[in-house]
Amino acid sequence: MNEGIIHYKAMRYEQALTAYEQAIEMNPFYGFAYSNKAGVLNALGRYKQALAAYEQAIKLRPRSAYDYVGKGDVLCNLRRFEEALLAYKRAIQLSPNNFYAYDGIGDALWGLYRYEEALQAFQYVIQLHPDAADVYCSMGDILTGLQRYEEALQAYAKAISLDPHSATTYNNLGNLVLSYTQAIQLNPNEAALYYNLSLVLAELGRDQEARQVMGKARELGYSP
Secondary structure (H helix, E strand, O other): OHHHHHHHHOOOHHHHHHHHHHHHHHOOOOHHHHHHHHHHHHHOOOHHHHHHHHHHHHHHOOOOHHHHHHHHHHHHHOOOHHHHHHHHHHHHHHOOOOHHHHHHHHHHHHHOOOHHHHHHHHHHHHHHOOOOHHHHHHHHHHHHHOOOHHHHHHHHHHHHHHOOOOHHHHHHOOOOHHHHHHHHHHOOOOHHHHHHHHHHHHHOOOHHHHHHHHHHHHHOOOOO
């Protein structure tokens, strides 16, 4: 088992899988080995096999909130969001303040286009774990989709303050002010970046700034 954990942490997933399968051969009733095997299969994108392994783990240790969270994560990857919600809710029954279960509920509700409920779930996650940068990023993505740009900007800014090196957050900022400001600092002569920034500023009602930035785009030769 320890060998499998070492391989998994080093992202040597195939070697980790072999180690866990060997552990199961030695003890077919070792729930922890099935659970870890499921995590490896999930990381490898072999979701149906991962789900089967989590089901076996749950049979062997039915009060493991960890395994229900894992099952929910796999079901989300399979886009079976309603079933994922049930798994996460069972995890919460077993572990009422389980950070990962509430985070999963947010993801599942997001997948079901139940955006306001997803935001509520993520807000509760933040109460449990105020330093969860990725949760703020997820909230920013949802708020952007709802065209609540000012709130999205606040969520992304908080994510960046917590994890200033997160490429995912900068990428997901998309067409919002912070991402284009950052991009312009890196590429100050890229006219298209100024143009896109002007569109975002206009969406936010910051019309004077939008006109100024559009002027800079035109100076650099941008013509939509």
